Amino acid sequence: MTSLLQETLCExxxxxxxxxxxxxxxxxxxxxxxxxxxRITFRPNQEKILPWAVKKLHKDFLLDEQLQKEMQSIFGxxxxxxxxxxxxxxxxxxxxxxxxxxxxxxxxxxxxxIRQLSKTCKRFWKLCNTEEFWERIQKLQDKYTLDAQxxxxxxxxxxxxxxxxxxxLMQRKQTTFF
Numbered sequence: 001m002t003s004l005l006q007e008t009l010c011e012x013x014x015x016x017x018x019x020x021x022x023x024x025x026x027x028x029x030x031x032x033x034x035x036x037x038x039r040i041t042f043r044p045n046q047e048k049i050l051p052w053a054v055k056k057l058h059k060d061f062l063l064d065e066q067l068q069k070e071m072q073s074i075f076g077x078x079x080x081x082x083x084x085x086x087x088x089x090x091x092x093x094x095x096x097x098x099x100x101x102x103x104x105x106x107x108x109x110x111x112x113x114i115r116q117l118s119k120t121c122k123r124f125w126k127l128c129n130t131e132e133f134w135e136r137i138q139k140l141q142d143k144y145t146l147d148a149q150x151x152x153x154x155x156x157x158x159x160x161x162x163x164x165x166x167x168x169l170m171q172r173k174q175t176t177f178f
C-alpha cells in the first residue's frame with residue numbers, strides 16, 4: 001500500500017488570522033515538514049522582509065511543542081492533528097487511491113451510501129458530483145444487473161461445490177476484492 005504514497009503527502013496554504021496579513025504554506029513529505037512564511041506589511045518605511053522557512057524531520061516535529069502550537073494557531077487544530085498523524089505514519093490510503101479504483105468500489109454501494117461518502121472530504125465530493133462518475137457507476141451497475149438477469153454470477157462470486165471425498169457443501173466466501 002505504501003506504493004500509493006507520493007513524495008508530498010499534504011500541501012496547504014492560508015493567510016494568518018486577522019490582523020496579520022502573513023501568508024503561510026505547509027508541505028508534509030514522506031520524511032519532513034516544511035513550513036514557509038511570507039511576512040506581509042504595508043509600512044513603506046520598513047525594509048524588505050524576506051520569506052523564511054522551518055524544516056523539520058517528522059520525529060523532530062513531533063517533539064517540538066512550540067512549533068505545533070504556532071501551527072495550530074495558523075492552520076487550526078484539525079490540520080495539526082492530520083499532520084501529526086502523517087508524521088506518525090498513519091496514512092489515509094483510501095483518499096490516495098486512483099479514481100478508477102474508487103469508482104469501482106463505489107459501484108457496489110447504493111446511492112444513499114454514495115451521498116454520505118461524498119460528505120466526507122473534498123475529493124469524494126468532487127468525484128461524486130461529476131456526470132462522468134454517475135455514467136461509470138451506471139455502466140458498472142448495468143453490467144451486474146445483466147449478469148443477474150442472464151443467471152451468470154459476477155466474477156467475484158463462485159457457485160456451491162460439493163467436496164467429492166466428504167460430501168460436504170463448500171462455498172467460497174462471497175466478498176468483494178478486499
